[in-house]
């Protein structure tokens with residue numbers, strides 16, 4: 001596969017790199033490429049099989065050289081790990097398995113010295129059941145004032161044996177668990193939209209809002225450049241916690257406004273957070289993980305006085321099909337323009353089947369796929385999809401390992417799985433461990449440089465084929481997916497037209513293909529299984545496959561994307 005046509009050298013980082021970038025005057029984040037690190041699975045410095053902050057720190061030069069602008073770290077806070085760290089017991093402490101606060105401080109400083117920004121995860125919808133507030137609420141019994149910081153309610157039925165309403169947990173089963181009174185008798189129920197170990201906060205209680213404003217300041221004072229806000233759409237619940245009336249609620253998610261999601265009251269919270277972010281120098285940002293029924297409702301989270309970005313899950317869910325892609329691109333850009341927020345683009349994260357495997361399977365299977373599909377096809381499409389994404393205006397999110405073309409691990413044995421949803425029947429998720437397998441760096445023996453010792457442990461087993469997919473194996477191979485990402489990110493840095501603005505100018509192109517112009521740049525995409533001959537739009541910059549330029553014509557390879565200078 002031809003691809004490495006661009007000069008990928010990147011100027012050495014210096015202090016000014018932190019403020020540089022095409023969109024810096026309007027906001028560095030408007031066209032930033034943000035790389036998600038999943039701390040458990042990135043790099044293990046002490047050989048315990050679990051990734052950690054010193055491991056991440058040691059790999060920051062890799063991320064700088066890859067060419068990303070910022071790094072988003074999934075939670076590394078003190079946590080019993082009932083949901084891989086999205087169950088936080090202490091928001092101001094680093095879990096010992098990941099390191100210490102000093103390690104976090106060193107990581108942030110090193111990143112800044114390399115010109116990388118750091119975004120941390122904030123989990124405000126729920127805490128861990130081991131959080132001090134929740135533990136006290138249980139210990140002190142029904143009279144405890146701390147109970148009002150969560151949603152405790154008496155049960156229905158003669159003896160309170162039924163949950164207070166009909167809400168279902170996203171991870172499956174009822175969204176309520178019955179607590180025990182201090183004397184051992186069955187007590188009130190508490191609400192948890194996710195696992196029982198993740199009780200939901202009551203955001204009507206002012207102590208909750210105060211606490212999170214203080215947590216924001218704690219990490220801003222530590223120097224972080226922003227927050228990815230977990231379940232940003234869930235904090236406020238409809239008054240009275242009304243029944244939904246009917247089963248199969250998970251199917252309604254994302255289509256209907258639910259009494260626990262996307263309530264208008266959440267926006268007041270983000271307006272107050274924006275004021276805090278703006279008090280700090282250097283354009284600190286908030287990014288909403290908000291699942292809403294429409295992209296227009298997603299836009300509400302990024303109005304000028306709220307957060308800066310919201311994930312574009314509609315794009316993540318789109319099949320590899322030209323007309324569908326064009327539709328979602330137009331819709332995404334159109335819905336963000338009125339609020340003057342950049343559109344974001346994402347193909348993979350720690351909650352969904354990696355896109356190399358999604359595109360290897362037939363469309364419509366959702367984001368928890370259990371079959372490997374046609375790997376070659378999946379990888380071809382994944383490479384093409386990435387070049388398309390990186391050619392669009394706005395900010396793009398990459399998930400660790402996608403630059404290596406990693407597939408999902410679909411055959412993990414049940415006994416190694418840790419996704420809490422796997423253990424609860426009929427939840428929305430359940431197969432997320434497959435995208436969380438530690439990534440391969442080097443060597444021929446597991447854990448492939450993830451940990452310090454060949455033959456050492458990794459918390460999820462890596463497939464034997466991953467030796468060939470390691471950073472070391474791909475570096476310097478012009479046909480590798482890693483070098484494709486490096487080239488693409490280098491071109492994106494050099495070509496101001498990429499990423500900037502809010503418009504794409506669609507050009508005529510045959511069915512099953514896309515062509516669009518952005519200033520002096522054209523992107524062509526072939527989503528079909530056949531080669532397609534078109535007039536060459538200009539000088540070929542980069543190809544995800546074997547684009548052939550022949551006189552004034554070019555043949556777009558099946559499932560490919562090409563970048564052109566015009």
Ligand code: NOJ
Pocket residue numbers: 083086123194230231289350351
């Ligand atoms: C979204 C996170 O991305 C996911 O990993 C987590 O399980 C839920 N929120 C609950 O915190």
